[in-house]
Amino acid sequence: MPNTIGQFLIGVLVMEWRDGKVLSKTRRNFEYNVRECQDIAEISFEAPELTCDGLTVTFNNTSVDDFGYQWNFNVPSSDPEFQSTEKSPTFTYPESGIYVVELSSIHPDTDCEVIISQTIAVYNSEMTASFDAVASTCVDGRQRIKLTSTSTEPNEAHSIEQYRWEVVVGDVVLPLFGAEVEFEIDCVESIMVSHTVVSSTKCSANVLRDVDISSISPNMLIDLVGDTVRVCIGESIALLNSAPEGVVYTWSPTTGLTFGDAVLQNDVVASPEETTLYTVTATDGINTEEASVL
Numbered sequence: 001m002p003n004t005i006g007q008f009l010i011g012v013l014v015m016e017w018r019d020g021k022v023l024s025k026t027r028r029n030f031e032y033n034v035r036e037c038q039d040i041a042e043i044s045f046e047a048p049e050l051t052c053d054g055l056t057v058t059f060n061n062t063s064v065d066d067f068g069y070q071w072n073f074n075v076p077s078s079d080p081e082f083q084s085t086e087k088s089p090t091f092t093y094p095e096s097g098i099y100v101v102e103l104s105s106i107h108p109d110t111d112c113e114v115i116i117s118q119t120i121a122v123y124n125s126e127m128t129a130s131f132d133a134v135a136s137t138c139v140d141g142r143q144r145i146k147l148t149s150t151s152t153e154p155n156e157a158h159s160i161e162q163y164r165w166e167v168v169v170g171d172v173v174l175p176l177f178g179a180e181v182e183f184e185i186d187c188v189e190s191i192m193v194s195h196t197v198v199s200s201t202k203c204s205a206n207v208l209r210d211v212d213i214s215s216i217s218p219n220m221l222i223d224l225v226g227d228t229v230r231v232c233i234g235e236s237i238a239l240l241n242s243a244p245e246g247v248v249y250t251w252s253p254t255t256g257l258t259f260g261d262a263v264l265q266n267d268v269v270a271s272p273e274e275t276t277l278y279t280v281t282a283t284d285g286i287n288t289e290e291a292s293v294l
Contacts, residue, residue: 004034005034006033006034007031007032007033007034008031008032008033008034009029009030009031010029010030010031010032011027011028011029011030012027012028012029012030013025013026013027014026014027014028040107040112040114041063041065041067041105041106041107041114042063042064042065042114043061043063043064043069043103043104043105043114043116044061044062044063044064044116045059045060045061045062045063045088045103045116045118046059046060046062047059047060047101047118047120048120049118049119049120049121050120050121050123050202050203051120051121051122051123052123052124052125052201052203052204053124053125054124055092055093055094055095055096055122055123055124056090056091056092056093057090057091057092057093057120057122058088058089058090059071059088059089059090059091059101059103060088061087061088061103063103063105067105067106067107067108068085068105068106068108069084069085069086069087069103069104069105070083070085070103070104070105070106071083071084071085071086071089071091071101071102071103072101072102072104073091073093073099073101074099074100074101075099075100075101075102075117076100093122096122096123096124096155096201097121097122098119098120098121098122099119099120099121099122100117100118100119101117101118101119101120102115102116102117103115103116103117104116121201121202123155123201123203125155125199125201125203125205126154126155127151127152127153127154127155127160127197127199127203127204127205128151128152128205128207129149129151129195129196129197129205129206129207130149130150130151130152130195130207131147131148131149131150131151131193131195131207131209132147132148132150132246133145133146133147133148133193133211133216134146134216134284134285134286134287135213135216135217135286136217136286136287137217137287138187138217141186141187142184142185142186142187143184143185143187143213143217144182144183144184144286145167145182145183145184145185145191145213145216146180146181146182146285146286147165147167147176147180147181147182147193147195148179148180148285149163149179149180149195149197151163151195151197151205153197153199155199155201158199158200158201159199159200160179160197160198160199160200161198161199161200162177162196162197162198163177163178163179163195163196163197164176164177164195164196164197164198165177165181165193165194165195165196166193166194167183167191167192167193167194168191168192168193168194169185169186169188169191170188182286187213188213189212189213189214190210190211190212190213191210191211191213192208192209192210192211193208193209193210193211194206194207194208195207195208195209221244221247221282221283221284221287221288221289222240222249222280222282222289222290222291223240223241223242223243224239224240224241224280224291224293225237225238225239225240225241225293226293227292227293228293229293231270231271231272233272233273234271235271236258236269236270236271237269237270238267238268238269238270239257239268239269239270239278239280239293240266240267240268243264243266243267244284246284246285247264247266247282247283247284248263248264248265248266248282248283248284249264249265249266249268249280249281249282250265250280250281250282251265251268251278251279251280252278252279252280253276253278255272255276256270256271256272256273256276257269257270257271257278258271277292277293278292278293279291279292280292280293
């Protein structure tokens, strides 16, 4: 595009070749004039670069001087469904995605056109932020806390890329990062936890929770039916009265034992053929207990 005022002529030559020989030539000349535009429009608009709570976007026209407006909400498409001549339109996109929005204004006498554009991202995000917390027992005035994100991004085309935490303990703020974090603090009654997750769409979700330490401190992990139990050969007996959710058990030996869940080993039935001392270790990820049953 010339940046000099004047009259210009463009020549185009098309040649047809076959087997290395020129069969025909076609020439076309195009003339156009470049002039200085007077009274050009001064246009501008505001729109959020990222929308996460729906597919509807409002465009705030902040133009100073104009000669009418032409919007295209999906450049380079020329689909009239994506166009508007309103001053500050509201438009609902048919689906999530990244779009180029263009606003133009044309002088009615000189045909001088001013065009501006902006790229926006539109999503109907259903991502949620949540977490689980567990604490160790308080020993010598100190205890460990583990926070595990249970946040979800239902959109299979995207995933959670960032896990951020802010833990407030008294006057101290601990910034932490990762899907699972563990830290040690003075024994307190409660902590305030802010958990933020950011998707690959750059949309985010947050949860703020006051965590009662007593509610996440360990209860008894191993609840055996007894230290010593009697069972006749050919009979069987469950060895646990109950098992807290998420606790993983490891039994030794496993001879004569059957498990409802082979991973957690929390639903165990014994059918020994001889007197056996079973030892079990249980952990919730931060606390560990051990016990035996004969």
